[in-house]
Amino acid sequence: xxxxxxxxxxxxxxxxxxxxxxxxxxxxxxxxxxxxxxxxxxxxxxxxxxxxxxxxxxxxxxxxxxxxxxxxxxxxxxxxxxxxxxxxxxxxxxxxxxxxxxxxxxxxxxxxxxxxxxxxxxxxxxxxxxxxxxxxxxxxxxxxxxxxxxxxxxxxxxxxxxxxxxxxxxxxxxxxxxxxxxxxxxxxxxxxxxxxxxxxxxxxxxxxxxxxxxxxxxxxxxxxxxxxxxxxxxxxxxxxxxxxxxxxxxxxx
Numbered sequence: 425x426x427x428x429x430x431x432x433x434x435x436x437x438x439x440x441x442x443x444x445x446x447x448x449x450x451x452x453x454x455x456x457x458x459x460x461x462x463x464x465x466x467x468x469x470x471x472x473x474x475x476x477x478x479x480x481x482x483x484x485x486x487x488x489x490x491x492x493x494x495x496x497x498x499x500x501x502x503x504x505x506x507x508x509x510x511x512x513x514x515x516x517x518x519x520x521x522x523x524x525x526x527x528x529x530x531x532x533x534x535x536x537x538x539x540x541x542x543x544x545x546x547x548x549x550x551x552x553x554x555x556x557x558x559x560x561x562x563x564x565x566x567x568x569x570x571x572x573x574x575x576x577x578x579x580x581x582x583x584x585x586x587x588x589x590x591x592x593x594x595x596x597x598x599x600x601x602x603x604x605x606x607x608x609x610x611x612x613x614x615x616x617x618x619x620x621x622x623x624x625x626x627x628x629x630x631x632x633x634x635x636x637x638x639x640x641x642x643x644x645x646x647x648x649x650x651x652x653x654x655x656x657x658x659x660x661x662x663x664x665x666x667x668x669x670x671x672x673x674x675x676x677x
Contacts, residue, residue, distance in 0.1 A: 432634045439479055439638025446483055446639065447490070447646015448653070449603065449662045451610075453639055454480050454580055455536070456665065459672040461631075462529065469529040470520065471628065473580025474621030478632025480580075481614045483639045488611050490647040491604025496597070501560035502608035508569030509576065509583060513613035516577020517620035523578075532579045533673035536666045539585055543663035554655060555596040560605070564594070572609045577617060583610045585666070592659075599658045600650050 427435075438460070439453075446453040454476040461472035491497060520528060560568070568590060572583030584606025591602040621627055650658060 427630050427634075432630070435631055435634035436638040439635035440642045441638075442479070442635070443483060443639035443642035444646040444649070445665065447487060447643045447648075448650045448658070449646075449665055451484075451487075451584055451603075451606070453483050453635075455585065455669055457635060458532070458580060459669045463672055463675075465631075467628070468626075469525040469532070470621070470624070470626040473520070473528075474618070474624070474626035475628040475632045476635075477580055477614055477618040477621060478627060478629060479635040479639050481618055482636050483643050484607055484611050484614050486640055486643050487647060488604065488607040490644055491600070491607055494600070494604070494651055496556050496558070496601035497604050498559045498601075501562075501565045502605055504560075504562060504565035505569040505572070505587075505605065505609035506612050508566060509573030509609045509613040510616045512570045512573035513577040513583070513616045514620065516574040516579075517617050518577070520578050520580070521620065521624050521626075528579075529673055533670045535575075535579065535585075536670035536673070539589065540663045540667035540670060542589055543659050543666065554592075554598045556598060556601075558591075558595045558597040558601070560591065560595060560597075569609060572606075573613050576610050576613045577620075580617060580621070583613060599655050599662075600653075603650065 442453045442456045445456055457476045458472045461467045461475055568587045572587040575586050576583030587609055588602045588606045591597040591605060592599055
């Protein structure tokens with residue numbers, strides 16, 4: 425169905441808003457846009473995930489470049505994550521193409537709800553242990569890369585959503601630093617994901633490009649805000665965003 429100029433303008437504005445939020449929580453925007461595309465635009469779960477990737481790819485690359493400029497970023501660990509994730513991302517994306525849309529939506533909603541609960545509890549904990557110079561051991565990076573890549577393939581996004589809490593919990597990495605490392609994990613995999621979803625016809629390219637234009641314009645602002653927020657506030661924002669997205673997916677029929 426053709427998209428009117430007014431709808432395109434709305435997509436750009438929507439992408440701009442999501443770009444700010446994406447920069448703050450260190451993701452490409454799929455966490456926010458996938459539920460919206462399904463609930464308000466009537467796309468199937470696979471179509472929503474594929475269309476979101478058009479916006480996610482440039483957002484992730486720009487966000488990674490911005491996060492890598494701040495102290496604490498682990499270049500070696502990031503390289504391992506980026507090299508391994510695409511392998512399992514392709515496998516996960518192929519699984520998603522075969523899954524029923526409803527089951528995929530409920531699975532994604534459950535995944536987001538679990539993350540929301542985790543971050544909600546973490547943001548309320550009495551003590552947040554943070555090591556500004558934390559590094560990821562190579563063996564751990566291998567496991568995180570493969571696991572995060574598979575999750576990204578199945579849900580279109582999510583690899584960083586899974587690995588970021590593991591890095592902050594197990595290695596005392598700061599939330600903002602872990603978000604940057606998560607972007608390194610998903611950066612190459614999002615390109616693989618977009619290829620698989622596109623070949624299957626599950627991408628609305630026009631709407632996705634409009635969302636990407638808005639997102640790229642405002643993503644740097646969100647990254648700058650993330651590095652100025654207190655650790656507890658950053659985790660609370662992540663929890664609220666994941667929780668709202670999960671509820672929206674569960675309510676969709």
